[in-house]
Amino acid sequence: MAHRQAQQRRPSIHDVASRAGVSAATVSKVMAGVTTVKPENAQRVIDAVELLGYRIDPLASDLRRAKRRIIGAIMPEFESEFFGQMVTQLESFAEQRGYTLVAASSRESEARETEILARMHDWRVAGVVLAPVRNEHGPAAAFMKANGMTGVLIDRVLSDDAFDTVSADSASASAEVARELIGKDHRHILVVGLSEQAATGRARLEGFRAAARALAPDVRIDVVLAEADVETLRAQLRDYFAKGERPTAVYSLFLKGTLVALSEFRRRGWHCPDDISLVGFDDAEWMQVTWPAIAAVVQPVRQIAGHAMEALFARIAGGEEPPIARLEPCKVLMRESVGSPSLSQPKPT
Amino acid sequence: MAHRQAQQRRPSIHDVASRAGVSAATVSKVMAGVTTVKPENAQRVIDAVELLGYRIDPLASDLRRAKRRIIGAIMPEFESEFFGQMVTQLESFAEQRGYTLVAASSRESEARETEILARMHDWRVAGVVLAPVRNEHGPAAAFMKANGMTGVLIDRVLSDDAFDTVSADSASASAEVARELIGKDHRHILVVGLSEQAATGRARLEGFRAAARALAPDVRIDVVLAEADVETLRAQLRDYFAKGERPTAVYSLFLKGTLVALSEFRRRGWHCPDDISLVGFDDAEWMQVTWPAIAAVVQPVRQIAGHAMEALFARIAGGEEPPIARLEPCKVLMRESVGSPSLSQPKPT
DNA sequence: CAACCACGAAAAATCGATTTACTCCTATTG
DNA sequence: CAATAGGAGTAAATCGATTTTTCGTGGTTG
Numbered sequence: 001m002a003h004r005q006a007q008q009r010r011p012s013i014h015d016v017a018s019r020a021g022v023s024a025a026t027v028s029k030v031m032a033g034v035t036t037v038k039p040e041n042a043q044r045v046i047d048a049v050e051l052l053g054y055r056i057d058p059l060a061s062d063l064r065r066a067k068r069r070i071i072g073a074i075m076p077e078f079e080s081e082f083f084g085q086m087v088t089q090l091e092s093f094a095e096q097r098g099y100t101l102v103a104a105s106s107r108e109s110e111a112r113e114t115e116i117l118a119r120m121h122d123w124r125v126a127g128v129v130l131a132p133v134r135n136e137h138g139p140a141a142a143f144m145k146a147n148g149m150t151g152v153l154i155d156r157v158l159s160d161d162a163f164d165t166v167s168a169d170s171a172s173a174s175a176e177v178a179r180e181l182i183g184k185d186h187r188h189i190l191v192v193g194l195s196e197q198a199a200t201g202r203a204r205l206e207g208f209r210a211a212a213r214a215l216a217p218d219v220r221i222d223v224v225l226a227e228a229d230v231e232t233l234r235a236q237l238r239d240y241f242a243k244g245e246r247p248t249a250v251y252s253l254f255l256k257g258t259l260v261a262l263s264e265f266r267r268r269g270w271h272c273p274d275d276i277s278l279v280g281f282d283d284a285e286w287m288q289v290t291w292p293a294i295a296a297v298v299q300p301v302r303q304i305a306g307h308a309m310e311a312l313f314a315r316i317a318g319g320e321e322p323p324i325a326r327l328e329p330c331k332v333l334m335r336e337s338v339g340s341p342s343l344s345q346p347k348p349t
Numbered sequence: 350m351a352h353r354q355a356q357q358r359r360p361s362i363h364d365v366a367s368r369a370g371v372s373a374a375t376v377s378k379v380m381a382g383v384t385t386v387k388p389e390n391a392q393r394v395i396d397a398v399e400l401l402g403y404r405i406d407p408l409a410s411d412l413r414r415a416k417r418r419i420i421g422a423i424m425p426e427f428e429s430e431f432f433g434q435m436v437t438q439l440e441s442f443a444e445q446r447g448y449t450l451v452a453a454s455s456r457e458s459e460a461r462e463t464e465i466l467a468r469m470h471d472w473r474v475a476g477v478v479l480a481p482v483r484n485e486h487g488p489a490a491a492f493m494k495a496n497g498m499t500g501v502l503i504d505r506v507l508s509d510d511a512f513d514t515v516s517a518d519s520a521s522a523s524a525e526v527a528r529e530l531i532g533k534d535h536r537h538i539l540v541v542g543l544s545e546q547a548a549t550g551r552a553r554l555e556g557f558r559a560a561a562r563a564l565a566p567d568v569r570i571d572v573v574l575a576e577a578d579v580e581t582l583r584a585q586l587r588d589y590f591a592k593g594e595r596p597t598a599v600y601s602l603f604l605k606g607t608l609v610a611l612s613e614f615r616r617r618g619w620h621c622p623d624d625i626s627l628v629g630f631d632d633a634e635w636m637q638v639t640w641p642a643i644a645a646v647v648q649p650v651r652q653i654a655g656h657a658m659e660a661l662f663a664r665i666a667g668g669e670e671p672p673i674a675r676l677e678p679c680k681v682l683m684r685e686s687v688g689s690p691s692l693s694q695p696k697p698t
Numbered sequence: 699c700a701a702c703c704a705c706g707a708a709a710a711a712t713c714g715a716t717t718t719a720c721t722c723c724t725a726t727t728g
Numbered sequence: 729c730a731a732t733a734g735g736a737g738t739a740a741a742t743c744g745a746t747t748t749t750t751c752g753t754g755g756t757t758g
Contacts, residue, residue, distance in 0.1 A: 010473070012744055023708045028746060036706065055471050059412055060744035063713050068408065078433035079634075087427050088454050100472070103452055105437050122404050123449070124359070263638040271640065285428075289612040290639045291620065361714055372738045377716055385736065409714035412743050 011052040020048035031056060058100065067316065072120035072128040073103040074113060074140070076156075080255060081284050082299060083131070086154075089305035090129055097313065099126065106140075108133050113140040121147055127312045131155040135199050136165065152312045154304055158199040159325030164311040166326040168299040170200055170281070171207030173330035177251055177279050177297065178211035180332065184340045186249040186277065188220045192237060192261060193253030195225040204253045204281060222247060230256045237264050248341035249277035255284065258294065273339030283333060292336035303328045360401040369397035380405060407449065416665065421469035421477040422452040423462060423489070425505075429604060430633050431648060432480070435503075438654035439478055446662065448475065455489075457482050462489040470496055476661045480504040484547050485514060501661045503653055507548040508674030513660040515675045517648040519549055519630070520556030522679035526600055526628050526646065527560035529681065533689045535598040535626065537569045541586060541610060542602030545577040553602045553630060571596060579605045586613050597690035598626035604633065607643065622688030632682065641685035652677045 013031075017024040022041055029037050030045040037045075048054070062068040071094045075083040087103050094101040102120065106113035110133050117140050120128055128151035132138050136157040144151050145162050157165045181189060191208060193201050205223065212219050224240050226233035237260060252258040258280030265276060272278050272292050279295040280287075287294040307326050362380075366373040371390055378386050379394040386394075397403070411417040420443045424432040436452050443450040451469065455462035459482050466489050469477055477500035481487050485506040493500050494511050506514045530538060540557060542550050554572065561568050573589050575582035586609060601607040607629030614625060621627050621641050628644040629636075636643035656675050 013746095014744080024745080025709080025747080026707065029707095032746085038706065041707085055467075057473065057744055058471055059408055059417065059473070060713095061746075063408055063412055063715090063744080064746040065713085078427060078436050079430050080433070081428050084427035084429070084433050087452075088456070091453060100451060100468075101453075102449065103436075104440060104450075107437070118404075119449075122407055124406065124408065259634060259638050262635075266638060266640055266642075284635065285608060286611075286633065286635045286639075289608050289615060290635075291615050293615075362716095363714080373715080374717080374738065375736085378737095381716085387736065390736085406714055409743090410716075412714080412745090413716040414743085 010057075011054045012057070013054070016045065016048045016052060016054045019052060020044040067126045068124050069099045070123055070125045071099045071101050071312070072117075072123070072125040073101055073130075074106055074116050074120075074128065075103065075131045076106055076108050076133050078103075078105050080282075082255070082282055082301060085301040086131070086305055089302055090309065093305060093309040106133055110134060110138050110140065113138070114143050117143050117149075121149060125149075126316050127151055129154060129308050129312060132157065135197060136160040136163070150312070150315045152308045152315070154308050156197045156200045158203060160323060162323060164308075164315070164323045164326070166304050166308040166311065166328065167200065168297075168304065168330050169327035170204040170330075172327075173281070173297045173332060174204045174207035174251075174253075175211035176332045178208045179215065180334055180338065181249050181251070181277070181279070182212055182215040182219065184249075184277070184338065186247075186341055187216060187218060188222075188247045189249045189251060190222045190224060190240070190245070190247040191251045191253065192224045192233060192257045193226075194230075194233065194257070195227055197254075201225070201253055208251060220247075230260060233257060234260045234264070237261065238267075241268060247276070249279070249338070252278070252280040255280065255282040258282070258296070262294075272337040277339055277341070278337040279332075279334075288335065294337045295335040296333055298331040298333055300328045300330060359406075360403045361406070362403070365394065365397045365401055365403045368401060369393040416475050417473050418448045419472055419474045420448045420450050420661070421466075421472070421474040422450055422479075423455055423465055423469075423477065424452065424480045425455055425457050425482050427452075427454050429631075431604070431631055431650060434650045435480070435654055438651055439658065442654060442658040455482055459483060459487050459489065462487070463492050466492050466498075470498060474498075475665050476500055478503060478657050478661060481506065483545055484549065485509040485512070486547075499661070499664045501657045501664070503657050505546045505549045507552060509672060511672060513657075513664070513672045513675070515653050515657045515660065515677065516549065517646075517653065517679050518676035519553040519679075521676075522630070522646045522681060523553045523556035523600075524560035525681045527557045528564065529683055529687065530598050530600070530626070530628070531561055531564040531568065533598075533626070533687060535596075535690055536565060536567060537571075537596045538598045538600060539571045539573060539589070539594070539596040540600045540602065541573045541582060541606045542575075543577060543579075543582065543606070544574040546603075550574070550602055557600060569596075579609060582606060583609045583613070586610065587616075590617060596625070598628070598687070601627070601629040604629065604631035607631070607645070611643075621686040626688055626690070627686040628681075628683075637684065643686045644684040645682055647680040647682055649677045649679060 013024045013027050017027045022045060026037060026041060027045050030042050073087060073090050075087060077083055091101040104116045106116060113133055128149060130140060130151055131154050132140055136153050151163055153160055153163050153165045155167055157167055159165050191205055195201060209221055212221060224236050226236055250261050252261050261278055270276050281297045283296040283298040287296050362373045362376050366376045371394060375386060375390060376394050379391050422436060422439050424436060426432055440450040453465045455465060462482055477498060479489060479500055480503050481489055485502050490502065500512055502509055502512050502514045504516050506516055508514050540554055544550060558570055561570060573585050575585055599610050601610050610627055619625050630646045632645040632647040636645050
């Protein structure tokens with residue numbers, strides 16, 4: 001029945017042991033790099049490993065160890081550049097430390113988020129990097145707390161009393177956007193976003209508002225916030241413009257909002273920056289090749305991922321310091337979608 | 350020393366067993382839904398499970414079983430919408446069957462690809478969904494073959510003699526693009542792509558060329574193919590235009606190529622579709638909100654993922670039929686970036 | 699020269715399940 | 729009524745490692 005020679009069972013530690021004429025324990029020690037093994041025996045083990053092509057089964061290995069070398073990552077989605085890069089980075093950092101990353105998408109659902117977390121808990125992962133759908137106060141974080149899981153919260157979070165958090169410095173970046181827009185003489189600005197991401201969204205909004213008001217007390221800042229759904233935001237934005245409102249600039253607090261704003265502009269036949277200016281939080285590759293190129297806040301994905309993993313591994317190693325909240329500085333790329341309203345005639349609605 | 354109650358060990362099957370007053374074997378049977386258990390005992394087990402919050406440890410469970418319920422997925426990158434959606438879909442299908450998906454990015458490197466594969470082999474995954482960096486003839490597929498791994502190849506593949514393959518029907522989609530462009534009176538078309546993805550790229554190119562020639566024998570089709578690197582392609586494209594070539598339309602065989610084409614257009618101050626038309630293989634969300642909206646070939650991600658998983662699980666279940674090569678039909682979305690050359694004056698270079 | 703120590707290696711326990719093999723019992727059948 | 733079949737359950741083996749315990753051998757010391 002054995003028609004394929006490759007189909008045979010992989011060698012186990014015992015196969016190596018018997019081939020090298022030692023016990024399995026000795027093989028284990030050699031593999032772990034323990035020194036108390038006679039050089040001659042170590043060599044025989046190494047030869048046997050080489051000969052048989054032996055590799056440790058991480059599953060069996062992890063079962064016995066105290067801490068399993070698996071890290072879980074939960075992102076709201078994989079489809080955007082931001083989270084795509086994030087997963088890539090996290091995986092790469094995990095790999096560097098000999099951990100396996102298991103990534104899952106909560107698909108913007110808090111219910112799924114908790115389910116996935118439960119499944120990761122079943123795997124007894126050493127730690128979790130959670131980018132919550134909503135914010136740090138959701139059921140997922142509560143679940144982690146209740147079950148004594150170790151983890152780090154990223155992206156749509158500000159700070160937490162149980163977990164380290166790492167996110168972009170939304171407030172500072174937004175303040176810089178405000179400075180740019182005010183500097184270009186915008187005095188009527190619309191901010192669009194989602195109110196669900198409570199803390200982060202508010203930080204972006206308030207950071208923007210405070211900076212703008214400080215520079216130009218007469219500035220008018222309108223706000224269109226949808227609860228959670230992008231399509232609702234689209235409808236609200238449509239209503240807003242339909243009322244005849246004509247801000248000279250729009251600041252979107254998140255990527256999808258930028259897309260929605262752009263598509264509304266095109267519905268109305270407005271062009272950036274002549275008819276209206278646009279800046280969005282979150283950069284994407286395409287934004288620099290379109291015409292006009294879209295101004296955006298670039299989040300430091302690498303730093304966020306790096307510091308998140310750093311914090312996580314510190315906790316896994318047993319760190320007991322009070323949790324810290326990290327804010328990573330963003331870069332604001334002012335591109336062609338932003339101009340000065342004074343230089344162009346506002347088109348009638 | 351026990352300062353946190355949540356920190357305690359999770360209940361094992363033995364804890365449940367002793368609480369229910371039965372043996373571990375009985376608990377295992379109840380969990381597996383085996384019928385040969387006295388209803389009364391089954392109930393006691395269920396109660397104990399409920400009370401202790403017991404959940405099976407998939408690691409321990411998999412160690413004992415013949416087939417481990419882990420699926421590996423290897424993608425060239427996570428940053429693009431296509432692969433992001435792909436991973437999301439694959440994860441969701443895996444989850445439906447009670448499998449855990451471990452995804453890794455080869456970061457467009459064949460060396461990494463094989464490394465990752467080796468690591469997945471260490472985990473003794475039940476199967477692998479591999480989207481190879483190059484094509485089906487790379488070292489990764491060879492590794493899988495040599496080690497008797499079961500797997501499915503997707504995306505940058507056409508067919509293989511050892512593995513099932515699933516990919517977009519590049520040739521038909523390209524033919525449709527050709528029909529559209531020829532129909533709009535384009536007679537000088539540039540195709541840009543990467544030659545590394547041999548088979549797929551050639552299918553797209555030949556599908557396009559054949560259909561175009563059939564409809565308009567006088568059509569001139571230029572081709573700019575870079576070996577593997579996007580920046581090289583950019584340079585070659587720049588050279589091409591610098592020579593004074595003025596095709597009326599560009600067909601990009603892959604997403605990054607579309608980005609490169611767009612950015613070269615903007616360097617030269619050309620606008621779509623007045624100065625030049627553009628169609629790209631691979632759609633993205635932003636393409637419908639920019640001005641102009643970019644025409645694109647939409648790949649059926651859901652179908653590809655679904656059929657890949659179907660094929661994979663059939664193999665895992667022991668299917669021994671000869672491998673089949675599936676081609677999923679694409680949709681071509683003609684958007685504003687495509688126009689008729691006759692309607693506009695070509696701008697001098 | 700007996701007692702003790704250190705070293706290296708093997709034996710055995712362990713991790714948390716699943717599966718096999720075996721033991722009771724009860725019910726059916728010839 | 730003895731024999732057999734089947735149901736329900738348990739003890740033990742197993743998966744493939746790691747870790748703890750035990751053991752034997754030499755060398756040192758009092």
